Amino acid sequence: MSTQDIEKQEFNITVYTENQIGLLSRIAIIFTRRKINIDSLNTSPSEIESIHRFNIVINETEDVVRKLCRQIEKQVEVLKVYYHTNADVIWQELALYKVSTNVIAEQVSVERLLRENGARAVVIRKDYTVFETTGHREETDALIKILQPFGLIEFVRSARVAIIKDSEGFNSKLREFERREPGEDVIENEYLNQGQKVFTM
Amino acid sequence: MEVAQQELQAPETKKATREISGSEAVLDAFLAEGVDTIFGYPGGAIMPIYDALYDYNDKLNHVLVRHEQGGIHAGQGYARTSGKVGVVFATSGPGATNLVTGLADAQIDSTPLVCVTGQVFAHLLGTDAFQETDVINITTPVTKWNYQVTDANEIPEVLAKAFYIARSGRPGPVLIDITKNAQIQKFNYEGYVPCNHIRSYRPKPIVRNQYIEQAAELINQAKKPFVLWGQGVILGSAEQEFKAFIEKAGIPSAWTILGAGAIPTDHELNVGMLGMHGNYGPNVLTNECDVLIAIGMRFDDRVTGRLDKYAKQAQVIHLDIDPAEIDKNVKTTVPVWGDCKETLPLLTALVEEKQHTEWLAKFKEFTRQEVEQVIHNELNPTTPEMTMGEAIRVLNELTDGEAVIVTDVGQHQMVACRYAKLNKTRSNVTSGGLGTMGFALPAAIGAKFGAQDRPVVAIIGDGGFQMTLQELGTIMQTGIDVKIIILNNNFLGMVRQWQELFNERRYSFVDIQSPDFVRVASGYGISGKSISDRSELKGALQEMLEHKGSFLLEIMVTKENNVFPMVPQGCSVAEIRLK
Numbered sequence: 217m218s219t220q221d222i223e224k225q226e227f228n229i230t231v232y233t234e235n236q237i238g239l240l241s242r243i244a245i246i247f248t249r250r251k252i253n254i255d256s257l258n259t260s261p262s263e264i265e266s267i268h269r270f271n272i273v274i275n276e277t278e279d280v281v282r283k284l285c286r287q288i289e290k291q292v293e294v295l296k297v298y299y300h301t302n303a304d305v306i307w308q309e310l311a312l313y314k315v316s317t318n319v320i321a322e323q324v325s326v327e328r329l330l331r332e333n334g335a336r337a338v339v340i341r342k343d344y345t346v347f348e349t350t351g352h353r354e355e356t357d358a359l360i361k362i363l364q365p366f367g368l369i370e371f372v373r374s375a376r377v378a379i380i381k382d383s384e385g386f387n388s389k390l391r392e393f394e395r396r397e398p399g400e401d402v403i404e405n406e407y408l409n410q411g412q413k414v415f416t417m
Numbered sequence: 418m419e420v421a422q423q424e425l426q427a428p429e430t431k432k433a434t435r436e437i438s439g440s441e442a443v444l445d446a447f448l449a450e451g452v453d454t455i456f457g458y459p460g461g462a463i464m465p466i467y468d469a470l471y472d473y474n475d476k477l478n479h480v481l482v483r484h485e486q487g488g489i490h491a492g493q494g495y496a497r498t499s500g501k502v503g504v505v506f507a508t509s510g511p512g513a514t515n516l517v518t519g520l521a522d523a524q525i526d527s528t529p530l531v532c533v534t535g536q537v538f539a540h541l542l543g544t545d546a547f548q549e550t551d552v553i554n555i556t557t558p559v560t561k562w563n564y565q566v567t568d569a570n571e572i573p574e575v576l577a578k579a580f581y582i583a584r585s586g587r588p589g590p591v592l593i594d595i596t597k598n599a600q601i602q603k604f605n606y607e608g609y610v611p612c613n614h615i616r617s618y619r620p621k622p623i624v625r626n627q628y629i630e631q632a633a634e635l636i637n638q639a640k641k642p643f644v645l646w647g648q649g650v651i652l653g654s655a656e657q658e659f660k661a662f663i664e665k666a667g668i669p670s671a672w673t674i675l676g677a678g679a680i681p682t683d684h685e686l687n688v689g690m691l692g693m694h695g696n697y698g699p700n701v702l703t704n705e706c707d708v709l710i711a712i713g714m715r716f717d718d719r720v721t722g723r724l725d726k727y728a729k730q731a732q733v734i735h736l737d738i739d740p741a742e743i744d745k746n747v748k749t750t751v752p753v754w755g756d757c758k759e760t761l762p763l764l765t766a767l768v769e770e771k772q773h774t775e776w777l778a779k780f781k782e783f784t785r786q787e788v789e790q791v792i793h794n795e796l797n798p799t800t801p802e803m804t805m806g807e808a809i810r811v812l813n814e815l816t817d818g819e820a821v822i823v824t825d826v827g828q829h830q831m832v833a834c835r836y837a838k839l840n841k842t843r844s845n846v847t848s849g850g851l852g853t854m855g856f857a858l859p860a861a862i863g864a865k866f867g868a869q870d871r872p873v874v875a876i877i878g879d880g881g882f883q884m885t886l887q888e889l890g891t892i893m894q895t896g897i898d899v900k901i902i903i904l905n906n907n908f909l910g911m912v913r914q915w916q917e918l919f920n921e922r923r924y925s926f927v928d929i930q931s932p933d934f935v936r937v938a939s940g941y942g943i944s945g946k947s948i949s950d951r952s953e954l955k956g957a958l959q960e961m962l963e964h965k966g967s968f969l970l971e972i973m974v975t976k977e978n979n980v981f982p983m984v985p986q987g988c989s990v991a992e993i994r995l996k
Contacts, residue, residue: 234617238553238563245558286741292562292582295617393616 226255227281228300228307228378231270232262232386234293243270243294246287252276256309258375263385267295273376295393300380307378311356312338313347313363314370320345323366333359344369434605439569439595440469442606443533446576448476449609452504454495454866455479456488460508461548463535465600467506480866480895483887485512487859489519490885493528494863497846498821498871500654502583503863505532510548513555513594518853520559520590525850526675527652529588531579539567539596552594561589569602577612586620587739588652621738622754629760631751632734633767635708641776642668643699643706643731645691645720648675648849649713649738655758656680656842659712662765667772669780671699673714675849678839682818688780692720693984694831697791697993698783700984703728704991710734713757716746717850726989736760790995791981796836802975803951805832805904811955812874812902813838815962820872821846823864825857825881828910831980833876843868855884861899862891872900872962879905879931889941892967900961901969903934906976914979938969945969 233239240259247254256273274281281299289297317340320326330336335349349359356373437445443466447455455477459467470479482488485507492503507516513534523530537546553565562582566575572595579591636642650659656679663670663680669688672679680687689696691703700722703709709731714720721727724746732750735743736757743752753760795806809832812820818838823846824830830847839845846864848856861875882903892899913927935945944964948957954972961968984993 237565238557241554242557249558283741283745286743286745290739290741292615292618 222277222279224275224277226273226275226302227278228302228305228376229270229272229274229281229285229288230298230300230378230380231272231288232295232297232389233268233270234295235266235268236293239291239293240270242291243272243288246284247272247274250280250284252280252284256376258377260377264387264390267386267390271376271378296386296389298380298383300378304382305378305380307352307376308350309353309356309376310348310350310374311359312370312372313349313359313368314344315347315363316367316369317342317345319366329362333362335359434607436603437606438465438469438600439566439572439602439604440466440600442569442572442604443576443595443600444469444473444477445606446573446580446609447504448473449611450576450580451501453478455504455506456482456491456495456863457506458482458485458488458508458512459506460510460512460535462509462537462597463506463512463533463600465597466533466535466595478866479506480862480891482859482862483890484885485515486518486855487862487885487888487891489516489523489530489532490853490856490859491863491866491888491891492530492532493519493523493526493856494823494846494860494865495867496523496528496530496863497860497867498843498864498873499867500843501867502529502531502580505530506534507532508535508548509537509552509594510550512548513552514550516592517555517559518851520556520592522848522851522853522856523590524559524561526848527588527648528590529583530590531576531583532590532592534592534594535600536565536594536596538598540598542567542596552592556592559590560592563592563594565594565596566599567596569599569604572599573606573609574612577610578615581612581615582618586618621756622740624755624759624763625753626763628751628753629763629767632710632753633764635732635734635751636666636668636710636764637767637769639708640773641702641706642666642708642710642773643702644668644670644710644712645673645703645714646670646676646679646712647673647714649736649757650676650679651713651842653713653738653756653758655713655756655761658758658761658765660684662761662768665765665770666768667770667777668710669702669773669777671696673717673720673849674834674847675845676714677834677837677845679842681840682838686777688777689784690835692717693722693986694835694980694982695720695984696784696835697787697982697995698780700982700990700993701783702780704730704989706731708732708734710736711747712736712761713738715739715742718746721746722984722986722988722990722992726991736764787982787995792836795832798975800975803949803954803972804978805829805906805974806836807951808902808904808954808958808972808974809833809836809876811958815955815958816872816874818844820844820874821864821868823847823857823861823873823875825875825877826852826854826911827878827881828906828914828978828980829876829878829904831911832904837876854878854881857881858885858901859888859891861901862888862895862897865897865899873898874900874902876902876904878910879903879907879934880909880929882934883929883931886937889938889943892943893941896966898965899967900964901938901967902958902961903969903971904974905931905934905971906974906978907931908976910978911980913977917977917979918983918985934969934971943967943969945971947971947973949973
């Protein structure tokens with residue numbers, strides 16, 4: 217085992233699926249069964265109509281992630297699973313912050329705050345203001361720290377969405393799935409992909 | 418692997434549709450899929466289907482069980498002996514939850530099942546209606562696939578998918594939950610179209626020649642190759658391909674509990690059983706072989722013992738249809754993904770014809786030691802009381818390995834699997850992965866329906882028998898011919914053995930009392946006999962086998978016997994103990 221296998225780190229799991237009721241729970245129990253916490257889970261449409269995409273973030277060793285991915289891919293309505301480290305994806309999370317307008321207007325240079333944190337005001341009312349920022353975890357966390365002293369009323373962060381750097385999209389792959397006889401490139405695996413830049417299973 | 422493809426007699430697509438109910442569509446699908454037997458129990462939410470069944474009585478044999486768990490275990494037994502998909506009916510709520518143990522058992526042992534459960538009306542879903550339970554979510558972890566039907570129009574397609582998913586690839590249980598309104602609803606039926614493709618589902622990975630070549634090279638260079646085979650060989654109907662492979666390469670081969678019988682017990686290269694209570698040689702020599710070839714097995718912890726001391730010296734070739742099994746427990750050198758019915762002949766073509774005489778002799782030497790220290794005494798005891806092993810030995814003499822042996826879980830299971838002679842494939846029905854006590858009696862009923870021309874002998878402990886003995890009622894009503902042997906040691910023997918060995922004989926709730934089993938059977942109109950003396954053993958077994966119809970034979974055996982050899986939990990397979 218390489219050290220990479222032993223160390224836990226954040227992995228982004230991308231799952232392409234059919235749109236089917238109950239699939240979320242079928243996928244979730246693969247993690248909960250091993251008592252693994254899902255740090256972030258997002259479902260969304262993909263580039264292809266009727267194909268859904270899950271983005272799941274967990275903190276685990278690569279060895280465990282690989283086994284989980286195979287068990288997810290085994291589910292009847294799952295077409296394909298990929299996993300990547302943070303370095304292999306472009307990812308974003310969105311956060312909203314609600315603060316008292318009075319406090320923030322009196323005590324903070326709002327313009328500087330927005331500029332330095334890449335934030336914008338979504339709503340400004342007499343009683344409260346909602347800021348929004350998008351970015352990596354550290355960036356959205358940073359703004360919490362800044363706003364906390366001024367009485368942060370409410371905070372929420374979205375699940376992570378991630379785009380795979382080296383992906384060429386799912387369109388060509390889907391055509392292979394629709395063929396009755398599977399083509400070579402559908403059954404990818406680590407043994408055949410050794411040496412490739414991006415690891416897919 | 419296509420599990421013994423059932424004949425699909427799809428009615429020709431009629432241009433004119435006809436109006437039928439959802440319930441009729443369910444039964445029509447069964448006929449098209451070649452179903453002949455259904456195990457089930459009616460109830461409120463599945464009444465429309467049972468009403469339709471009334472008119473299908475001449476085409477579909479419905480077996481009324483006494484409990485839904487009995488129904489699903491019977492379905493499992495049927496699937497295991499027939500190679501077809503077992504079909505089970507249950508009603509909503511408690512009917513459906515009673516299936517859960519059987520689903521879990523079928524999931525872990527890869528048994529193809531289609532279970533149809535009734536459900537409350539769609540408009541009542543989520544309202545805590547009478548006998549409503551969230552069956553889909555309860556059964557998700559224990560099914561290969563499940564689906565809730567709320568509209569009759571979905572039924573033909575969903576059932577076609579259900580049968581396809583249950584039997585293809587690595588088989589498994591499928592549950593279809595149908596709301597009562599969908600069972601009643603009339604719709605325009607266009608005929609049944611069998612399913613053979615689902616976009617998101619790949620039943621088997623494609624075969625990679627490069628792996629076959631790499632595997633063959635490793636095998637050809639090996640000095641001490643060792644084959645481990647599992648149920649995959651049987652599920653893939655690849656017994657002949659398997660035999661041809663090991664015979665050409667001359668490789669000693671050992672089996673997991675579910676692989677038993679894929680080749681005959683007395684085949685020259687069959688060196689015995691793997692695992693915790695397996696044979697001496699296969700366990701010890703796992704840690705001595707240079708190339709380990711695993712075929713259709715999943716390296717269960719009962720087989721491997723302590724993983725970090727398991728076959729570390731060996732290069733591992735793993736043939737499996739399920740990619741998720743590769744590297745799950747044991748790191749593979751060469752993974753041969755695919756259906757072993759396809760991969761084995763490719764491999765056989767590339768391996769050199771060989772005989773590993775010295776290596777095989779090593780196994781025989783271990784066998785000799787095991788016979789001397791364990792087996793001889795177990796099969797030919799001199800103690801006043803009988804042993805489980807001698808009962809199996811005498812049974813072997815009388816059936817000559819032709820019977821289907823169905824076992825429950827515990828000491829008797831290990832003894833029966835170790836010693837039962839099996840000449841034919843699909844002769845061993847047992848709960849391997851889940852270890853479900855109470856499995857054997859209902860499974861034996863199903864096994865007999867699945868193999869009506871073969872004798873079926875259920876071997877059950879006094880504990881397990883009391884878990885599902887209500888199924889004697891099913892035997893009574895159907896008149897099915899199942900021979901039942903209860904090996905009664907007046908203990909929950911396996912737990913007692915562990916308490917003796919690891920808990921300083923602190924026997925905590927293992928001294929189970931039993932009713933008079935013969936009188937219980939007699940209450941159900943089943944003949945029986947109880948024996949406790951060795952002199953009666955052969956005669957009683959003979960009487961049981963020759964009896965027309967079912968027969969229950971209780972054999973009183975010694976109370977505190979232990980099953981050996983044994984790989985204690987947490988130990989390496991090489992640390993197997995003979996006493």
